[in-house]
Amino acid sequence: MEEHKGKMRAVECTGYGPPEVLRLAEVDIPIPGENEIRIAVRASAVTASDIFIRSSDLPLMYKIPMRLLIGITKPRKSILGLVFAGLVESAGSKITRFKPGDRVYGMTGFRFGAYAQYMCLKETDSKAGCVSILPDEISFEEATAAAYGGSLALQYMDKGGIEQNRHILVYGASGTSGTFAVQYGKYLGAHVTGVCSTGNLEFVRSLGADAVIDYTVRDHIEPGIEFDFILDSVGKMKKSKLKESCRKNLKKSGTYVSIDDGDLILSSSRLDQISGLVVDGSIKPVVEKAFPLEQIVQAHRYVAKGHKRGGVAIVIGSA
Numbered sequence: 001m002e003e004h005k006g007k008m009r010a011v012e013c014t015g016y017g018p019p020e021v022l023r024l025a026e027v028d029i030p031i032p033g034e035n036e037i038r039i040a041v042r043a044s045a046v047t048a049s050d051i052f053i054r055s056s057d058l059p060l061m062y063k064i065p066m067r068l069l070i071g072i073t074k075p076r077k078s079i080l081g082l083v084f085a086g087l088v089e090s091a092g093s094k095i096t097r098f099k100p101g102d103r104v105y106g107m108t109g110f111r112f113g114a115y116a117q118y119m120c121l122k123e124t125d126s127k128a129g130c131v132s133i134l135p136d137e138i139s140f141e142e143a144t145a146a147a148y149g150g151s152l153a154l155q156y157m158d159k160g161g162i163e164q165n166r167h168i169l170v171y172g173a174s175g176t177s178g179t180f181a182v183q184y185g186k187y188l189g190a191h192v193t194g195v196c197s198t199g200n201l202e203f204v205r206s207l208g209a210d211a212v213i214d215y216t217v218r219d220h221i222e223p224g225i226e227f228d229f230i231l232d233s234v235g236k237m238k239k240s241k242l243k244e245s246c247r248k249n250l251k252k253s254g255t256y257v258s259i260d261d262g263d264l265i266l267s268s269s270r271l272d273q274i275s276g277l278v279v280d281g282s283i284k285p286v287v288e289k290a291f292p293l294e295q296i297v298q299a300h301r302y303v304a305k306g307h308k309r310g311g312v313a314i315v316i317g318s319a
């Protein structure tokens with residue numbers, strides 16, 4: 001295998017805190033092991049998880065276990081970035097699924113590392129990542145929203161056993177996972193209601209939602225509408241009267257799932273399922289904005305406001 005010595009551009013996290021803890025740096029290009037591929041990263045993203053790790057803005061009872069896991073005063077893996085899309089640049093001798101030149105995408109889990117021109121990854125699924133072939137029809141930027149939003153939405157929606165004409169509610173319908181959840185619900189033949197803020201109502205309708213609820217003006221929904229399935233894709237940290245009211249309107253036989261129930265499963269077969277849905281036109285990944293790697297601080301500031309539409313991509317130029 002060709003060794004690629006030299007330096008690359010990457011973003012290092014110098015401590016937990018505001019976006020300014022992220023710094024552009026020149027670091028060594030990683031060398032893949034025999035069971036790893038090296039990926040020339042073309043796009044990453046600023047996801048809710050990247051914000052969560054970088055800010056470490058959590059109640060003490062969550063902060064301590066998280067920091068024991070990923071680093072006490074700063075992340076042990078200094079290059080953040082959970083999702084990636086790019087090209088296989090070299091493949092170790094034991095690699096069977098990929099070859100140089102393949103378009104790929106996926107997630108890195110707790111090894112992070114996608115805010116860089118190159119990263120190495122095993123081809124087998126684990127908590128340290130999953131990777132799959134990226135079809136030509138999906139752009140690198142779209143792939144980052146598809147990997148994260150698609151994996152979250154499909155994992156949690158599939159807990160609902162959603163069938164034709166069921167009435168489902170997606171709470172947080174305009175975010176990365178919510179935009180996927182609305183479209184996946186329509187693909188499954190459900191009647192979909194989406195909850196979002198005023199500025200996103202028309203956008204959520206344009207994704208196919210049959211009804212929309214503005215959480216900035218409503219704090220309850222009328223009894224009578226009964227849901228078979230509710231996906232809380234905002235997460236448990238955001239509580240509200242409206243959310244509670246929606247929950248009261250769940251049918252006795254219905255299912256309520258929070259996107260924070262359990263861990264996101266990193267699965268390459270899930271990525272393949274998502275690719276299929278995008279390629280056949282059933283789901284369109286939404287990328288609201290793309291920032292170059294050099295503007296990572298601005299990108300984190302933007303996402304930290306909490307109201308992006310779909311995903312925000314980070315575009316990474318070649319070496």
Ligand SMILES: NC(=O)c1ccc[n+]([C@@H]2O[C@H](COP(=O)([O-])OP(=O)(O)OC[C@H]3O[C@@H](n4cnc5c(N)ncnc54)[C@H](OP(=O)(O)O)[C@@H]3O)[C@@H](O)[C@H]2O)c1
Pocket residue numbers: 047048049149152171172173174175176177178195196197198200215233234235236238240259260261262263264306307308310
């Ligand atoms: N289980 C796991 O392992 C795991 C892994 C990763 C992430 N997650 C969870 O997934 C969540 C969602 O991720 P994402 O990428 O889809 O997030 P996102 O893109 O940031 O979307 C956030 C959504 O929340 C809405 N929102 C913001 N403030 C709100 C409020 N006060 N009330 C109601 N809705 C509000 C936004 O709508 P507007 O813009 O219209 O306000 C938007 O639709 C994360 O926050 C995290 O909790 C779980």
